Amino acid sequence: MTTGVAPTESAVRAALGKVKDPEIGKPITDIGMVKSVTINDDASVDVGIYLTTSGCPLRTEITQRVEKAVADVAGVGAVRVELDVMDDEQRTELRKKLRGDKAEPVIPFAQPGSLTRVYAVASGKGGVGKSSVTVNLATALAERGLTVGVLDADIYGHSVPRMLGSDAKPTQVERMIMPPMNHGVRFISIGQFTDGNTPVTWRGPMLHRALQQFLADVYWGDLDVLLLDLPPGTGDVAISIAQLIPGAEILVVTTPQQAAAEVAERAGAIALQTRQKILGVVENMSWLELPDGTRMEPFGSGGGEKVAERLTRAVGAPVELLGQVPLETALREGGDAGVPVVLSAPDSPAGSALRAIAAKLAVRKRGLAGMSLGLDTVRHS
Known part of the structure; x- marks a missing residue:
């Protein structure tokens, strides 16, 4: 409904400046x-409106955002949005605007000025809930x-798309891949590039x-945090991540079971060889809360604390047990349904524990690990 005030082009363009492209995260203007x-x-x-590609999966969402923004401008009546597609020159x-005019893409998180905190979530063995924690x-x-x-670096056992509840495929603009987003998280996985449940049979290179x-x-955009869901163990992927992002910090996930804790300790101790920092330890499946309020410990107790203590001694710096996450049906159901328990049941024991761990990570400042200080280490006579 109009208000008697004639709308102006400048007012409409100002409103469009508040509309962000859902993939790129920047104003469409x-x-x-x-x-x-x-x-x-x-x-x-x-x-x-120009779409980046003719098959843009978010064309409906972009149209709706534009319609709403323009309709809110004083004096505007009906709003019609016509979609077109960028040509090669525009792409x-x-x-160039997003990535610069470099001949070869670079890893932004490995650059000295990067402020993105990169956490590599590792475990010694599978089945400890590493992907759920991530x-x-x-x-x-x-x-x-x-x-x-989130980068699903578990190439063989990828599960991030299901756990985030999205089967959306990335779109490509020239040499840039635009990751989809769900629950406010941008993610990429090899599962988005394979047909159905086809296994990936690749070697190290x-x-x-x-x-x-x-x-x-x-194109990840300006991330505050990038989490890497690593495969179990200390093989090719863990070594590659250390080479590609030296400043990545290792977050070790274990269960209370002593056998799992010993293997998790090895996964964390790789930091001694790669010269990475250990962020801390998360103990998953710590206990099961029974209807009468008591706790049952099906996997024993103390594994997470022992891993933290041993890694502290091994690296010569404090390694904190960041939290203990109880075994809970809602956590498993959330993973299967694609709605993480921190959203589906935030006040549940598991949801509360995971949110408390996230709160600790949210307030951490980026250190100088992996950043060049520009010092001349050559001795001059």
Whole structure:
């Protein structure tokens, strides 16, 4: 409904400046997506919008955002949005605007000036809930207002897309891959590039190249935190991550069971060889709360604390037990349904424990690990 005030093009464009592209995360006016604005005699407004690709999966969401923003401008009547597609030259300009004009993509998180905190979530063995911890921490951090990404580096056992509840495929703009987002978390996984449940049968060099592409070719935007869901053990992927992002910190996930704790200790101790910092330890499946309020410990107790103590002695610096997450049906159900327990049952024992761990990570400042200080280490006579 119009108010008798004639809308102006400048007011409409100002409103469009508040609309962000859901994939890129920047105002559509800043990245060349606004094709035209026409204000008609009857106060209706026609807006032309460029999509990055003809198959843009978020065209409906973009249209709705534009319609709502323009409709809120004083005096505007009906709003019509016409979609067009960028040509090659426009996509090239977009890529240069976002990534610069470098001949080869670089890994932004490995650059000296990067302020993104990179946490590599590791475990000694499978089945300890490493991916569940990763996805829930990412979602909880996003809920706290941080810009968060998850790289599913578990190439053989990828599960992040299901746990985040999205089967969306990435879109490509020239050499940039745009990661989809769900629950406020941007994510990329090899599962988005395979058909159905097809297994991935790659050797070390292929794994390294895939990780390199996920880190360099994917446009992550200005992330506060990037979590890497590593495969179990201390093999090729863990070594590649240490080479590609030396400043990544290791977050060790274990269960209370002593056998699992011993293997988890090895996964953390790789930091001695790669010269990475250990962020801390998370103990998962710590206990099961019974209806009468008592606790049962099906996997024993003390594993997380022992891992933290042993790693503290091994690296010569404090390694904190960041939290203990109880065994809970809601946690498993959330992973299967694609709604992490920190969202589906935030006040449950598991949800509360994971949110408390995320709160600790959210207030951490980036250190100088992996950053060049520009010091001349050559002795001059």
